[in-house]
Amino acid sequence: YIDATAQFGTAYAYRxxxxxxxxxxxxxxxxxxxxxxxxxxxxxxxxGGVPGVGTIELVWDRNTEPDLRGYxxxxxxxxxxxxxxxxxxxxxxxxxxxxxxGKKYRYAVTAIDRAGNESAKSAAVEVTAP
Numbered sequence: 001y002i003d004a005t006a007q008f009g010t011a012y013a014y015r016x017x018x019x020x021x022x023x024x025x026x027x028x029x030x031x032x033x034x035x036x037x038x039x040x041x042x043x044x045x046x047x048g049g050v051p052g053v054g055t056i057e058l059v060w061d062r063n064t065e066p067d068l069r070g071y072x073x074x075x076x077x078x079x080x081x082x083x084x085x086x087x088x089x090x091x092x093x094x095x096x097x098x099x100x101x102g103k104k105y106r107y108a109v110t111a112i113d114r115a116g117n118e119s120a121k122s123a124a125v126e127v128t129a130p
Contacts, residue, residue, distance in 0.1 A: 008037040008115070037115035041065045044092070044109045044119070049127035056096045056127050060109055063092075067113045074121065078104040082121070088112065099129040 006012055011034045018025040046061035058073065070088035075096065085107075086094055099105065105128075108121040 006033075006035050008035050010034065037067070037113065038117065039113075040117040041068060041111035041113050041119045044071065044111050044122040047107065047109055047122045047125045049107055049125045051127055051130045053130065054097060054099070056099055056105060056107075056129060058094045058096065058107055058109070058125075060092045060122060063111045063119075065111070065113060067115070069112045069114045072110045072112060072118065074108045074110070076106045076108075078106060078126065082106070082108055101129050104128045 001014075003012065003014075011032060013030040013032045015027050015030050017027045041063050042065070044060045044063060046059075048059055050057045050059075060071075063071075070090050071086075071092065071094075072084060073086040073089055073094045073096075074082035075085040076082040085096065085098075094109075096105070096107075104126060106124050106126045108124045110121055111119040
């Protein structure tokens, strides 16, 4: 049985009863279930970066999940590990103004839903600061 009306975070109690040739079994003890959202959003796609005067402008395709809370932006040096740069960015765009001229940066973005589930990182993009 699939309860298509169940909602995340709401407790439900289910009981079962067997039927055979018009005979009914005893109703089972209740089984209580509280569905939880453990499903991350899709990884953002289409990440691109454009260098500007004192900034690197990032844009990506908007996620379509109805429970999307925002995005996290990650930055790393040309060959180093990513570090979180920004948290809960509302729009699919970000301006990085903490850059050094002539330095290469790599960026990736994740999506976060209202339950706190984080997607995989987007494909990385590399941009050289002007």
